[in-house]
Amino acid sequence: MSTATDLTVVDVEHVDKRFTLRHSHSLKEWAMWTVRGRKGELAETFLALDDVSMQIRRGESVGLLGFNGSGKSTMLKLLSGVMLPDSGTIGIRGRIAGLIEVGAGFHPDLTGRENVYLNGSILGMSEKEIDAKFDQIVAFSEIEKFIDTEVKFYSSGMFLRLAFAVAAHSEPDIFLIDEILAVGDEPFQRKCIERVQELRAQGQTLVVVTHDLDMVQRVCQRGVVLNKGHKEFDGDIVGAVAHLRGER
Amino acid sequence: MLPSSELADEPLKQPGRSAGLLEIPRWRFLLSLLVRKELRVRYRGSALGLLWSYVKPAVQIIVFYLALGKFLRLEDSIHNYVIYMFSGIVMVNFFNEIFGNTTKSIVWNADLVKKIYLPRELFPVASVWVAFIHFVPQLLVLIVGALFLGWRPGPLNLLAGLGAITIIGLLALGLGLIFGSLNVLFRDAENFVDLIVMVATWMSPVLYTWQKVHDVVPGWLWTVYQLNPLTAAVELAHYAFWVPTRGVVPDGANAATLMPPHWIWWGATGLAIAMVVVVIGQLVFRSFESRFAQEL
Numbered sequence: 001m002s003t004a005t006d007l008t009v010v011d012v013e014h015v016d017k018r019f020t021l022r023h024s025h026s027l028k029e030w031a032m033w034t035v036r037g038r039k040g041e042l043a044e045t046f047l048a049l050d051d052v053s054m055q056i057r058r059g060e061s062v063g064l065l066g067f068n069g070s071g072k073s074t075m076l077k078l079l080s081g082v083m084l085p086d087s088g089t090i091g092i093r094g095r096i097a098g099l100i101e102v103g104a105g106f107h108p109d110l111t112g113r114e115n116v117y118l119n120g121s122i123l124g125m126s127e128k129e130i131d132a133k134f135d136q137i138v139a140f141s142e143i144e145k146f147i148d149t150e151v152k153f154y155s156s157g158m159f160l161r162l163a164f165a166v167a168a169h170s171e172p173d174i175f176l177i178d179e180i181l182a183v184g185d186e187p188f189q190r191k192c193i194e195r196v197q198e199l200r201a202q203g204q205t206l207v208v209v210t211h212d213l214d215m216v217q218r219v220c221q222r223g224v225v226l227n228k229g230h231k232e233f234d235g236d237i238v239g240a241v242a243h244l245r246g247e248r
Numbered sequence: 249m250l251p252s253s254e255l256a257d258e259p260l261k262q263p264g265r266s267a268g269l270l271e272i273p274r275w276r277f278l279l280s281l282l283v284r285k286e287l288r289v290r291y292r293g294s295a296l297g298l299l300w301s302y303v304k305p306a307v308q309i310i311v312f313y314l315a316l317g318k319f320l321r322l323e324d325s326i327h328n329y330v331i332y333m334f335s336g337i338v339m340v341n342f343f344n345e346i347f348g349n350t351t352k353s354i355v356w357n358a359d360l361v362k363k364i365y366l367p368r369e370l371f372p373v374a375s376v377w378v379a380f381i382h383f384v385p386q387l388l389v390l391i392v393g394a395l396f397l398g399w400r401p402g403p404l405n406l407l408a409g410l411g412a413i414t415i416i417g418l419l420a421l422g423l424g425l426i427f428g429s430l431n432v433l434f435r436d437a438e439n440f441v442d443l444i445v446m447v448a449t450w451m452s453p454v455l456y457t458w459q460k461v462h463d464v465v466p467g468w469l470w471t472v473y474q475l476n477p478l479t480a481a482v483e484l485a486h487y488a489f490w491v492p493t494r495g496v497v498p499d500g501a502n503a504a505t506l507m508p509p510h511w512i513w514w515g516a517t518g519l520a521i522a523m524v525v526v527v528i529g530q531l532v533f534r535s536f537e538s539r540f541a542q543e544l
Contacts (some may be wrong), residue, residue: 001323007256020542027434028436030434058255080364081365082264084264090263091262092260092262093258094255103362105364109292118281118285122360123364
């Protein structure tokens with residue numbers, strides 16, 4: 001079954017992203033380094049993404065694969081707009097959102113209910129949409145009893161359930177998922193994957209970053225392999241996984 | 249999720265770019281949630297909660313009134329000194345809270361800034377609202393106090409009060425945008441802001457009258473003093489809350505004699521400067537915004 005259409009929703013053209021390895025946030029240190037002429041050491045850089053191009057069409061489900069440090073998460077951050085590329089262009093059609101990291105946008109001092117609203121609107125939902133989907137979200141997370149408890153008293157599993165439930169119901173045009181399906185217990189994981197497959201069947205465009213190669217083959221149709229910032233492979237998911245495992 | 253037909257009409261847009269402050273109205277629901285969150289976090293585990301925004305200025309007033317009004321006898325030369333002082337302090341407190349919080353707002357919300365894209369101006373603007381919520385009780389106390397001393401404002405007085413609040417809000421937001429983005433790169437910005445906040449009360453006619461400055465400084469320094477939008481806002485606040493109280497304007501005299509020369513024009517200049525500061529703040533914020541996520 002293919003739900004992909006010809007409409008390009010993600011257009012990445014020759015994108016570079018360079019990071020500066022400088023982690024001093026003190027004016028004094030910066031001045032000292034400058035005076036001693038060792039500023040060069042502060043400005044050491046590395047290229048996280050090197051001339052990467054790709055297009056994603058509406059309805060495609062793409063797995064971004066690669067080992068640690070390959071640039072997958074950087075690519076997601078560029079797609080979501082958290083960071084900007086140093087050169088090249090990125091174009092996005094429609095609303096892009098998703099789970100970049102579990103619990104980003106959750107606040108421990110707010111209740112589950114308040115966090116659903118806060119996180120939902122951070123993901124771009126309107127108040128009406130959240131009202132309409134609130135019961136569905138809570139039912140999916142299976143934490144009805146604790147919805148008016150402050151999130152700081154949640155177990156990590158409950159936290160994850162609620163976070164995923166909100167994101168999975170936010171229905172952006174392009175849904176980003178970074179490594180979150182790896183956490184949680186088995187039944188909930190299965191439920192998440194089913195939900196993702198359901199979204200895909202509805203024509204949702206998906207971009208998934210994961211190390212779980214078996215899972216990604218169940219969720220995605222297309223695979224893009226990154227290695228040290230270069231795009232190495234772009235094709236069907238089975239081929240991508242084989243490439244990564246060094247079978248081809 | 250938009251249907252295919254509608255999505256096809258959407259242009260390809262570069263992610264991570266927004267219209268800045270102009271886009272905030274579209275996000276007002278999230279803004280209200282962020283404001284609520286910040287208030288909740290501020291008063292977590294606190295029994296008095298928002299009552300603290302009454303207690304703190306009340307103590308401040310009592311201390312200043314005793315030290316300056318009674319011991320230094322400023323009360324003898326400035327009629328209704330309590331209202332004179334309080335109307336200035338309320339404005340400076342408002343300025344200090346906005347400026348301090350907006351400067352820290354990006355670093356405080358590092359988790360969100362690093363992981364999800366939102367117009368980042370939301371965080372400083374939320375800080376302005378939080379400061380405003382703390383400002384309103386102080387303003388109420390001021391008005392009640394003024395009413396006890398026979399406060400009878402005319403339309404021009406109320407307009408001056410509104411002008412003072414607007415100048416402070418804009419000026420502090422603009423400066424907060426500048427220092428908030430610098431703070432991401434160098435945490436020294438916070439200390440610098442603490443310094444400005446400390447000086448602010450004394451570099452505008454909050455505790456003393458403008459004549460004291462006018463009499464001792466050379467002409468050019470007097471101009472500099474008046475160019476400070478805080479000075480303009482504090483004088484407007486005096487006109488709004490202190491001038492129309494009983495006995496401040498002597499019988500048969502004109503209220504304008506209590507105000508610095510050309511005060512209306514200085515008020516307008518203060519407002520114009522505050523607006524320029526917001527524009528500069530927005531430009532600085534934009535040029536640093538792309539580095540927030542990787543520097544935090």
